[in-house]
Amino acid sequence: MDFKETYDKVKWIVWKCQKNYYVHLWEKSDWEQEGMLVLYELLQQEAGIEEDESKLYRYFKTKFRNHIHDIIRKQESQKRRLDRQPYEEVSDISHRLQSKELFLDELVAFREAIGHYKETLDAQGQENYQRLLGNERFKGRRAMLRDLEEHLQDFRNSTIL
Template identity: 50%
Template sequence: MMEFKVIYQKVAPIVHRTRKDYYIQLWEQEDWDQEGMLVLSQLLESCPGIEHNDGELFRFFKTKFRNYVLDMLRKQESDKRKLNRQNYEEVSDVAHKLYVREMAMADQIILRDMLAQYRKQLTLEKQDQFDRLMGGETFRGKKEMLRDLKSYLKDFG
């Protein structure tokens, strides 16, 4: 089998072209190369001998890598939509968090976990109200739930 680096150099232009076509948050050049190597490694495992046929190698790698990148984009956009559905907060209440464009991934994970724990301890009726709150709907008891949630999340900030 050919050396992995030599094979990757053949498909690296596909990775770089894909990088110009798509934007994934927080991915830099090294991240793109690393993900490209990961996809190439998986391709070489699943299709032994493909490294000897450049035409198939390019075609298969381009398809597999672009599909991988599109999956990452879908995940990125899904995360954005989840954040957009969260309840409204006054800017003055969260001004100390505005130094970054979005919440750090670690903060998002902690917040999601805390919200899941909060939801778990609610009654079924309150869970339905909580889901409506996260969806941006209005309902009777919304202000009370927001106050309760705010006190529950006081240690998050």
């Protein structure tokens, strides 16, 4: 069995690791090249492993993931921080970033809902609302929190509540 056929059997492991991990400035060809390198080293170390597919999959997956972990550790080390480029296009890696803030339209709607809630409060309620924002204790705090939660139920699944 030649190297190309053997690599075709395990390249899906490389693709899966590419989805799960982020290595700074690596492209698809870099992932493929590292996968081929790790496979070559594995074939040199374990003679005849290409005949036993289940053993090949297990060994390659373990060896390749450990290789990627080493690269990520090296990339994140304090000594290498200076080697890193200061800017990377966010649109290239945006699918790997998790958003923890509100979108602009959600933020506008949230501020409007808070404004409506504040309009319904009397003078004492306004004062208690300011105390609530300051995380102070006061009589009726729990009731105000329940009322505010009910008033903002549209935002229950967002990151702010």
